[in-house]
Amino acid sequence: MKNYYDIVVIGGGPAGLAAAIAAYDNGAKDILILEREERLGGILNQCIHNGFGLTRFKESLSGPEYAARFVDGVLARNIEVFTQTTVLSLTKDKKITAINTEYGVFTVEAKAVILAMGCRERSRGALNVAGSRPAGVYSAGTAQKYVNIKGYMPGKSVVILGSGDIGLIMARRMTLEGAKVHAVCEIMPYSSGLKRNIAQCLDDFNIPLYLNHTITRIEGDKRVTGVVISEVDKDKKPISGTEMHFDCDTVLFSVGLIPENELTKGAEIELSPRTRGAVVYQNRETLVSGVFACGNVLQVHDLVDFVSEESELAGVYAAKYVLEGAIEHDGVEVVNGSNIGYVVPQRLDKNIGGNVKLFFRVTNTFRDCTITVKCGDTVLLQRKKKIVVPGEMETLLLTEAKIAQTNGKIEVVLEENV
Amino acid sequence: MSVISLTCIECPIGCALEVEMENGNPVSVKGNGCPRGKLYAENEVVCPKRVVTSTVRAKNGVMVPVKTDRPVKKSEIFEIMKKINQTTCELPVKIGDVLVENISDEANLVVAGNA
Ligand code: SF4
Numbered sequence: 001m002k003n004y005y006d007i008v009v010i011g012g013g014p015a016g017l018a019a020a021i022a023a024y025d026n027g028a029k030d031i032l033i034l035e036r037e038e039r040l041g042g043i044l045n046q047c048i049h050n051g052f053g054l055t056r057f058k059e060s061l062s063g064p065e066y067a068a069r070f071v072d073g074v075l076a077r078n079i080e081v082f083t084q085t086t087v088l089s090l091t092k093d094k095k096i097t098a099i100n101t102e103y104g105v106f107t108v109e110a111k112a113v114i115l116a117m118g119c120r121e122r123s124r125g126a127l128n129v130a131g132s133r134p135a136g137v138y139s140a141g142t143a144q145k146y147v148n149i150k151g152y153m154p155g156k157s158v159v160i161l162g163s164g165d166i167g168l169i170m171a172r173r174m175t176l177e178g179a180k181v182h183a184v185c186e187i188m189p190y191s192s193g194l195k196r197n198i199a200q201c202l203d204d205f206n207i208p209l210y211l212n213h214t215i216t217r218i219e220g221d222k223r224v225t226g227v228v229i230s231e232v233d234k235d236k237k238p239i240s241g242t243e244m245h246f247d248c249d250t251v252l253f254s255v256g257l258i259p260e261n262e263l264t265k266g267a268e269i270e271l272s273p274r275t276r277g278a279v280v281y282q283n284r285e286t287l288v289s290g291v292f293a294c295g296n297v298l299q300v301h302d303l304v305d306f307v308s309e310e311s312e313l314a315g316v317y318a319a320k321y322v323l324e325g326a327i328e329h330d331g332v333e334v335v336n337g338s339n340i341g342y343v344v345p346q347r348l349d350k351n352i353g354g355n356v357k358l359f360f361r362v363t364n365t366f367r368d369c370t371i372t373v374k375c376g377d378t379v380l381l382q383r384k385k386k387i388v389v390p391g392e393m394e395t396l397l398l399t400e401a402k403i404a405q406t407n408g409k410i411e412v413v414l415e416e417n418v
Numbered sequence: 419m420s421v422i423s424l425t426c427i428e429c430p431i432g433c434a435l436e437v438e439m440e441n442g443n444p445v446s447v448k449g450n451g452c453p454r455g456k457l458y459a460e461n462e463v464v465c466p467k468r469v470v471t472s473t474v475r476a477k478n479g480v481m482v483p484v485k486t487d488r489p490v491k492k493s494e495i496f497e498i499m500k501k502i503n504q505t506t507c508e509l510p511v512k513i514g515d516v517l518v519e520n521i522s523d524e525a526n527l528v529v530a531g532n533a
Contacts, residue, residue, distance in 0.1 A: 048483040048531065049471045054429050062471055064483045064531020065513055071532070148473055151481040176472060176499050195432030199425035200468065204492065303430055 001103055005080075006030035006322045008096055008110035010087050010263065013042020015295025016116035017070035018308040022315030023114070024077045028322045032080045032108065034087055034098055040074065041067035042118055043141070044304065046148045049169055051196070055305035066304060090115075090267040092288055112290045112318040115264055115278065116311065119257040119296040121166070129161075131217045136224035140166040140254035144173070153177055155250025159227050160184040161215045163191035163198075165302075167254025172201035181205070182246045185213035185229045187236055190365050192256070192391040194302065214238065215251065224249055257300045267291065274342035275299045281331055281347045282356040283317035284310065289326045292318050299344045299359060302393050306359075317352075327351060332375075332406055337413030339363050340371075341390065348403060348410060356398045360412055362388045368417045373398060375406040388414070419445075422463050426455040435459045466492040472502045474517060476509050476533060483531030490522045498522050509533060 006028050009016045012035030020031050039045065044052070047063030054060055057069070074081065085100040090113065097107045121139040138146075138154055144166060146154045156179050160167045163186040171181045184202060189212050191198055202209050210229065216238045217228040231242035259277040270279045270287045277298040278286040284294050294314035295307040321327075331347040341361040348356060358373065366388050373381040373396060380402045388394060396412075424435040431451055437459045438446040447459040461467060467489035473481040484505075490498060498521055507517050511529045518527035 045531070048473060048485075050469050050485060050530075051430070060469070062483055062485055062530040068513055068532050148483070149481055151473065151475055151479070176470075176495070177503075194430050195425050195434075196427040196430060199432070200427045203425075204468070 011116035012040040018311035019315035022312035026319035028319035115293040134220035162255035164254040168197040168201040284314035339414035482533040485530040486525040
């Protein structure tokens with residue numbers, strides 16, 4: 001086998017596929033994709049619901065349909081793919097050690113590496129729920145895999161903790177397959193899922209959403225037999241006297257996603273404590289020259305359409321890196337100011353050129369507010385918003401001309417209008 | 419005159435819609451960010467429809483993603499699910515293949531993913 005490639009893409013989900021295609025179409029022809037699962041497509045393979053691709057393709061596709069467009073794109077090009085291949089480590093000098101049944105443990109070197117490992121679900125272990133640990137407790141994504149890929153139902157009577165999109169989608173999916181979903185409870189005063197999913201996954205089937213509620217006890221010895229949910233106060237502490245009991249045999253957790261950055265850490269690539277993804281320039285290059293990151297491994301997106309868009313950016317610049325060589329970065333920091341949770345990219349480099357889309361999330365629900373991008377006292381951009389919520393990623397476009405005006409740290413802040 | 423509040427499900431923005439009703443008919447729609455929202459609201463207050471997505475078990479056991487190729491009456495979704503769960507197919511199939519013709523309201527059940 002070959003052990004040197006221009007570009008190695010780690011991960012064959014939506015991010016890796018879009019990045020590989022974009023890199024290829026921009027002149028890098030020697031590309032390898034490493035994918036852990038049997039087939040390309042990543043998590044989209046189990047997201048059989050529709051609504052994907054509205055931004056990108058102007059039509060509503062199922063997850064597998066959306067994936068197929070990119071898988072076909074990869075197959076139509078001369079891009080090499082190893083499936084069922086697990087990457088064990090990555091080094092700063094871009095050596096990747098991986099394992100599969102065909103070659104055993106092997107090492108490939110690359111001029112540029114694109115990190116596209118996606119994210120994983122926050123586990124129940126990360127939460128403090130009292131009670132035993134009986135069978136019947138799954139993450140929503142695991143339940144989705146059981147139902148949609150393996151074809152069996154993990155339970156008949158369900159309570160869901162967390163109102164992330166996967167939880168909402170699974171509330172509908174299990175209802176359609178004959179389960180009774182009693183409740184979705186959300187510890188925050190707002191859902192982190194899309195409004196359309198509240199409407200079409202919960203309201204359509206009269207599934208109640210309890211905001212400011214959490215599961216305070218899971219009952220059952222071998223198998224879940226019920227849960228207790230309680231209302232929480234401002235400090236997220238359960239309020240006694242508000243307990244509600246539900247008989248159920250299954251509990252699903254949909255409590256957030258975390259970028260999967262074990263390999264990134266191993267390569268000593270600087271991560272942002274806020275996104276838990278790599279710190280990147282606007283070309284999606286990390287602070288290690290020639291290593292790029294895109295998609296949910298960089299920041300957890302709401303929509304796959306934006307994953308594709310971001311990954312194409314990484315692919316284009318990875319190709320440029322291969323063809324034209326490394327660039328000396330002259331970067332300023334982009335930081336989150338008041339009421340902003342994070343901003344990506346965290347570095348802006350004037351030498352890269354072009355307009356830059358800033359992606360960010362707010363820390364709370366705000367009505368009638370102003371979002372400002374500034375550099376010192378210079379206001380670069382200002383937008384008034386009627387409502388912003390943490391569950392929806394916001395974007396602002398900084399033009400090249402505005403970027404030229406900057407001479408130091410750029411800050412994004414949100415202020416409530418009075 | 420009464421007002422019905424809805425969330426548009428046609429795109430991820432999820433606009434909050436207000437539909438003014440007169441004698442059971444929509445007379446105006448407010449809050450829609452684009453024309454699709456108006457259309458959605460006008461249909462939703464008269465006869466709500468949804469695209470149904472699910473899976474069909476192929477004869478070799480593999481699960482094949484499927485969907486109705488147009489929205490079907492919301493009130494018929496569980497009937498349609500029953501039919502979907504009685505359906506099977508032989509592999510290979512490709513995206514767009516019709517598995518059940520006219521499963522409801524002239525909607526066909528089609529393959530919605532590579533199996
Ligand atoms: S009205 Fe238009 S913009 Fe608003 S949610 Fe519906 S489709 Fe999207």
